[in-house]
Amino acid sequence: MYRVIMPLMLVLFFTGCTKKKLDRETAAKLLQGRNFGTVQGSFPSTPGFIRFQGNDDAYNALMQLAQAGVISCTGTDTCAPGPNGNGVSGGASMGPFRYTAGSFSLSGIEGVQQSSPTNATVQARLVFQPSPLYSQHKELLDRLQNGRMVGGTGMQVEPALAQQTASRVEQIQFALFDDGWRAQ
Numbered sequence: 001m002y003r004v005i006m007p008l009m010l011v012l013f014f015t016g017c018t019k020k021k022l023d024r025e026t027a028a029k030l031l032q033g034r035n036f037g038t039v040q041g042s043f044p045s046t047p048g049f050i051r052f053q054g055n056d057d058a059y060n061a062l063m064q065l066a067q068a069g070v071i072s073c074t075g076t077d078t079c080a081p082g083p084n085g086n087g088v089s090g091g092a093s094m095g096p097f098r099y100t101a102g103s104f105s106l107s108g109i110e111g112v113q114q115s116s117p118t119n120a121t122v123q124a125r126l127v128f129q130p131s132p133l134y135s136q137h138k139e140l141l142d143r144l145q146n147g148r149m150v151g152g153t154g155m156q157v158e159p160a161l162a163q164q165t166a167s168r169v170e171q172i173q174f175a176l177f178d179d180g181w182r183a184q
Helices: 002-018 024-031 047-052 056-067 132-145
Strands: 038-043 071-074 078-081 097-116 119-130 168-177 180-183
Touching: 024 097, 024 119, 024 168, 024 180, 038 132, 047 056, 056 071, 056 132, 097 132, 119 132
Parallel strands: none
Antiparallel strands: 038 097, 071 078, 097 119, 119 168, 168 180
């Protein structure tokens, strides 16, 4: 009798393990600390050209960044990264300034849909975590970047950082392997 029951118990035990459901708590633990992408920003490095275009608001914002030491301008021709411009690159003869505005991190799990015993889709709520540079100078950087024309022809408007940094829900696929669930 023992010889019959023991193999049956082992089969039931291992069969139950392969049908493990993915729950919100497990999905959150597996996604915690994961980088969900960064947001890059840019702004012009030529104050004379900005003023020539008649954009006094952008010119004033650029000059305030120079006063804060984020950039260093020589006259009205070009500017370069300044002593307080950690994370700012480009400028001068290299074109516009570029910087990392921040990155996205997990805020919570909104739902889990399991399409089969070994596949699931998780709806993860992501929030923007600003970089120190963007946190400190957000208002000025937004004034320089919002609605800026790109592409040379003036036909395309680059999305404002406010749109790029808004919280969002992302669909993440999971698969069940021998050692447990993994994000794909």
